[in-house]
Amino acid sequence: MQDDTDQLLRAILRDVLGLKPGQAEAFTAQTGLFGHLPELDSMAVAGLLTEIEDRLGIIVEDEDVDGDMLADYGSLLNFVSERRGAA
Amino acid sequence: MTQWPCPLPGGGTADEWALTMRPDGAAKACLLIVPALFDEGNKLRRFTVEVMRRLAASGVACVLPDLPGFNESILPLDTQTPGDWQVAMEGAARHFAASHVLTIRGGALAAPRGVPGWHYAPVAGASQMRQMLRARILAAREAGRSETQDSLLEAGRMHGLELAGYRLGADFIAEFGGLVAREEPSMQTITQDMLGGPGLWLRTEPGEDAGQADALAAIIAVALAQRETA
Structure with missing residues (x-):
């Protein structure tokens, strides 16, 4: 489950951020997201969350979304994995 | 760019702009393209025009009108309704003698009634x-x-x-x-996976993808050619 989620989440980030092949694969848990990637503004975050919901089959409530959840790749993966586990 | 009289909900018309590509010797009938909405309309504008170029190069006349309230339109967006957009696109279909329609993403929600064609990656x-x-x-x-x-x-x-x-x-x-895209036998859906790459509307920075533009144009051009010979 974890492996699948990790792979799907990297693919979403690659598509949304327009990353080059291999770039998303090189993300570590500490790779900073919100506040580190200038293209990740509120509209982009909204798009990212919509893709996460569609492709991973989870619902993200607006109150779930905060700077901690999007701080780095590890925190986003943790959040998504927990949601998928609970679904 | 061509100006055309866009029908208004209360009667009368307003001059709106459309991008037209009509290759020499093309039939009078053309493909009407209903653009994507809001931010996606901006992100996909270049892609849409690239698809038109390819279609025109293969002999298909195309027209891309502005939706009232978007792009070059001088009508205020806050008085528009989705129904007004549909009336506008039906007016465009008549004015430009559209034989088929291609809607892009949310443009599916403003598809003119009675014109067969395709929804590309429609969104509710x-x-x-x-x-x-x-x-x-x-x-x-x-x-x-x-x-x-x-x-x-x-x-x-x-x-x-x-x-x-x-x-x-x-x-x-x-x-x-x-609103959801109307499902009719005359409208076929072209899904994103048929284009071989992630949807360009997803990108935070608008990108382009020649391969995807090739794929979408080819799907339409081949289907139009088959319909002509059928």
Whole structure:
């Protein structure tokens, strides 16, 4: 489950951020997201969350979304994995 | 660019712009393209024009009108409703003698009735609305204000709402969230996976992908050629 989620989440980030092949694969848990990637503004975050919901089959409530959840790749993966586990 | 008389809901017309590509010797009939909506319309404009270029190069005349309230249109967006857009696109289909239509993403929600064709990666009104509401809520939170989707929608249905920089009227807010692309035998859906790559509307920075433009243009051109010989 974890492996699948990790792979799907990297693919979403690659598509949304327009990353080059291999770039998303090189993300570590500490790779900073919100506040580190200038293209990740509120509209982009909204798009990212919509893709996460569609492709991973989870619902993200607006109150779930905060700077901690999007701080780095590890925190986003943790959040998504927990949601998928609970679904 | 061509000006055309766009029908208005209260009667009369307004001059709107359309990008037309008509290769020499093309039949009078043309392909009407209904653009994507809001931010996606901007992100996909270049891709849409690239698809038109390829179609024109293969002998298909294409026309891409502005939706009232978007792009070069001088009509205010906050008086538009999805129904007005549909009437506008039906007017465009008549004016330009469209034999077929290609809708892009949310453009499917403004598809003219009675014109066969394709929906490319159609998206429901609810989905687009949810994403724009969420962007507004996140931006408000950064500014220290707390908003919720329910409260925004409730207020929006009374007084209109500004979402992602677009000022939308109360009637629009009330109608848009319930819209889905009409499923008709005459309309076929082209899904994103048929184009071999991620949708360009997903990108935070608008990109281009020649391979995807090739693929979409080829699907349309081949289908049109088959219909002609059928």
